[in-house]
Amino acid sequence: MTDFIKNPVVALPERNPAPHFSEQELVFSAEEKARIARWVSQYPTPDGAVMWVLWLAQEKFGFLPPEVLRLVATELDIPYAQVYGVATFYTQYFKEKKGTYVLDVCTCFSCQLTGGCDILHYLEEKLAIHAGETTADGCFTLQEVECLGACGSAPMLQVSNGPFVYCLTKKKVDALIAALRAGRMPGFTSVTLPQDEDEMGGNRRTDVESTIEYAALPIAVRTR
Amino acid sequence: MATKAGNWQSYQRVLLPPVKDLHKLSIYGDYAALRSVLTHNSPREVTDIVKRSGLKGRGGAGFPTGLKWSFMPPVDPAVPRYLCCNGDESEPGTFKDRQLMEYNPHQMLEGILIANYAISAKACYLYIRGEFADWITLIETELAKAYEANLVGKNIMGLGFSSDIIVHKGAGAYICGEETSLMESLEGKRAYPRIKPPFPAQSGIWGYPTTINNADTLACVPLIIERGADWFASIGAPTHPGPILYGISGHVNRPGVYEYPSGMLITDLLAVAGGMRGGKKLKAVVPGGASVPVLRADMIEGVTMDADSLHKAGSMLGTAGMLFLDEDTDMVAFLRRVARFYHHESCGQCTPCREGTGWIENLVTRIDEGQGNTRDLDLLLELCDQMEGRTVCALADAAAWPVRNTINRFRADFEAKCRQSVWAAQSAAA
Ligand SMILES: Cc1cc2nc3c(=O)[nH]c(=O)nc-3n(C[C@H](O)[C@H](O)[C@H](O)COP(=O)(O)O)c2cc1C
Ligand code: SF4
Ligand code: FES
Numbered sequence: 001m002t003d004f005i006k007n008p009v010v011a012l013p014e015r016n017p018a019p020h021f022s023e024q025e026l027v028f029s030a031e032e033k034a035r036i037a038r039w040v041s042q043y044p045t046p047d048g049a050v051m052w053v054l055w056l057a058q059e060k061f062g063f064l065p066p067e068v069l070r071l072v073a074t075e076l077d078i079p080y081a082q083v084y085g086v087a088t089f090y091t092q093y094f095k096e097k098k099g100t101y102v103l104d105v106c107t108c109f110s111c112q113l114t115g116g117c118d119i120l121h122y123l124e125e126k127l128a129i130h131a132g133e134t135t136a137d138g139c140f141t142l143q144e145v146e147c148l149g150a151c152g153s154a155p156m157l158q159v160s161n162g163p164f165v166y167c168l169t170k171k172k173v174d175a176l177i178a179a180l181r182a183g184r185m186p187g188f189t190s191v192t193l194p195q196d197e198d199e200m201g202g203n204r205r206t207d208v209e210s211t212i213e214y215a216a217l218p219i220a221v222r223t224r
Numbered sequence: 225m226a227t228k229a230g231n232w233q234s235y236q237r238v239l240l241p242p243v244k245d246l247h248k249l250s251i252y253g254d255y256a257a258l259r260s261v262l263t264h265n266s267p268r269e270v271t272d273i274v275k276r277s278g279l280k281g282r283g284g285a286g287f288p289t290g291l292k293w294s295f296m297p298p299v300d301p302a303v304p305r306y307l308c309c310n311g312d313e314s315e316p317g318t319f320k321d322r323q324l325m326e327y328n329p330h331q332m333l334e335g336i337l338i339a340n341y342a343i344s345a346k347a348c349y350l351y352i353r354g355e356f357a358d359w360i361t362l363i364e365t366e367l368a369k370a371y372e373a374n375l376v377g378k379n380i381m382g383l384g385f386s387s388d389i390i391v392h393k394g395a396g397a398y399i400c401g402e403e404t405s406l407m408e409s410l411e412g413k414r415a416y417p418r419i420k421p422p423f424p425a426q427s428g429i430w431g432y433p434t435t436i437n438n439a440d441t442l443a444c445v446p447l448i449i450e451r452g453a454d455w456f457a458s459i460g461a462p463t464h465p466g467p468i469l470y471g472i473s474g475h476v477n478r479p480g481v482y483e484y485p486s487g488m489l490i491t492d493l494l495a496v497a498g499g500m501r502g503g504k505k506l507k508a509v510v511p512g513g514a515s516v517p518v519l520r521a522d523m524i525e526g527v528t529m530d531a532d533s534l535h536k537a538g539s540m541l542g543t544a545g546m547l548f549l550d551e552d553t554d555m556v557a558f559l560r561r562v563a564r565f566y567h568h569e570s571c572g573q574c575t576p577c578r579e580g581t582g583w584i585e586n587l588v589t590r591i592d593e594g595q596g597n598t599r600d601l602d603l604l605l606e607l608c609d610q611m612e613g614r615t616v617c618a619l620a621d622a623a624a625w626p627v628r629n630t631i632n633r634f635r636a637d638f639e640a641k642c643r644q645s646v647w648a649a650q651s652a653a654a
Contacts, residue, residue: 042390044304044430047412051395055354082413089414090395092354109316109514110473110547112561146398146565147316147514148355151473151545152323152480162357188358190326194480194497196242 019067046076063094099134099141104158110151228461228487237483240327257446262383270342277453283438295425307348308436312401315513318545320469321439323481335442340387347388354395398569403436417617461487461530472497475550487530504550512542515622517629555634560588566623577620580611
């Protein structure tokens with residue numbers, strides 16, 4: 001064995017970590033199997049369905065530890081290494097346990113300039129954690145993410161890979177956290193075109209005006 | 225002043241029509257364009273119409289769409305052919321495809337089917353980024369309605385053409401927007417871009433002939449069929465015609481997606497978006513997503529939003545996702561975050577990109593934190609030379625361009641931060 005393998009630069013993951021789920025838990029129901037079969041039928045080879053099945057598994061188990069990846073591999077009859085490779089390539093697949101709600105705050109590009117970093121810091125203070133950590137009560141995980149494709153309503157965040165919350169202000173963040181603590185997820189908000197706002201009584205312009213409190217200098221990105 | 229965009233004040237929106245009641249099948253004309261092609265045109269003719277319209281890709285590269293379709297090899301009944309619709313939209317500053325899916329999903333679906341017909345594809349994989357979970361649900365619902373109405377699937381409208389649309393959900397990786405990476409992702413692998421050639425038309429998903437187009441590009445197709453290639457070609461700039469979804473963000477009063485003809489003056493678009501916030505002065509514009517070179521405020525006079533004019537001005541059209549920066553913006557902090565984006569999103573296949581993006585981030589960070597030397601700026605520029613054109617995909621170039629141009633065009637800002645540290649070091653030593 002070379003020195004490199006004996007003393008890796010980056011800590012290697014545990015070879016055989018203790019499983020989080022028991023054998024009995026590690027099964028897909030008949031209904032889930034039917035969904036998987038439908039996905040598999042949509043691709044020339046079963047591999048194509050792996051991303052969908054990982055999404056399903058993540059919904060079911062909350063995150064994707066090795067034993068869940070193995071279950072996915074068995075179900076699709078593809079190598080475990082391939083499933084592991086796919087799961088670790090994408091940021092939205094959770095490889096470790098997260099809080100009940102995952103707050104993905106965008107601090108990229110447009111959001112940085114309109115106060116995304118301020119929102120992130122505000123949340124860090126409010127929840128008393130750093131980006132990337134989970135609160136002690138397991139309620140919130142705070143993450144910093146790259147552009148989520150809603151730059152016209154910046155700053156914004158996404159809750160648990162689901163709904164987007166737009167045009168954030170401190171007040172809106174407070175309200176969101178209170179609602180989530182009470183178990184209320186925000187719903188889908190349609191973004192009106194600015195050209196339609198007058199006609200549709202659009203929801204955006206007033207929001208945008210109130211974010212002016214963040215029109216200050218974009219602060220350097222120091223989150224760690 | 226007459227601009228390439230012509231009489232844009234009275235322009236009627238066609239991609240994002242002003243609909244009060246969104247997402248209703250009936251208001252989209254029941255796939256009339258598709259019906260018309262299936263009854264009157266051969267696939268070849270459809271491709272020719274699209275060629276004549278001058279439609280260019282809206283995904284960033286601006287490649288002529290009809291020409292791309294004509295690259296598909298002759299039909300062989302034994303070999304399936306595919307279309308991929310690229311709805312990955314992860315380029316920072318770009319949010320038009322999401323708005324399109326929300327406002328007018330059926331126009332995109334109809335465009336997909338017409339394209340499927342033109343290239344004789346068996347199915348289209350509609351790749352949508354995983355973050356757009358709500359929009360995926362929306363598209364799936366609308367697609368189910370279309371299946372039910374026999375507008376998609378087997379023997380569409382009884383006219384003898386069969387084609388499927390399959391929604392694929394991504395899971396958060398910018399690189400999946402790159403066409404070959406998207407194909408790897410569809411095949412259920414790690415999404416490492418492939419070396420080209422072979423190009424997708426020869427060997428795409430699972431090695432079958434494949435064409436890939438952006439969602440917005442495909443949504444233009446039904447309009448071309450319905451109103452004619454000449455009508456489309458007459459909108460906006462002649463070399464890049466058609467409606468453009470300008471995604472305007474940053475320090476403007478009314479950010480959002482605006483639909484106007486191509487070839488709009490940047491200054492007109494700024495006015496349309498309500499001008500700069502708080503009455504501040506404009507400092508810079510990034511006209512087409514994070515990857516394109518930034519323009520200083522004094523460089524945009526008379527510049528229009530089409531490839532030629534922007535090229536002359538020293539930038540690119542990209543995705544037409546425009547970011548306006550005001551006079552107070554710290555360009556170093558801005559570039560630092562952009563550099564972090566590319567470092568995070570590099571897939572790590574090629575050394576110049578994997579290492580280069582990391583070095584760039586470290587160097588810009590050092591400068592931003594007041595620890596840099598002016599020498600670092602030249603090192604950064606040299607790094608860009610070493611990255612451009614030496615990698616499997618264009619991400620490395622996309623990472624290098626903003627660095628090179630932000631430094632060259634705002635050198636004083638960077639030097640100001642560098643000198644501070646030299647002075648600080650000197651005064652500490654004295
Ligand atoms: C790093 C990288 C990221 C890309 N991301 C996207 C994207 O998110 N959406 C998109 O439509 N095209 C993206 N593209 C461009 C595609 O590779 C491809 O050119 C485009 O989808 C073709 O469609 P079009 O001809 O209709 O523009 C990206 C390219 C590169 C190099
Ligand atoms: S250039 Fe970068 S992103 Fe593209 S294949 Fe190479 S390492 Fe991956
Ligand atoms: S920059 Fe935050 S959503 Fe695009």
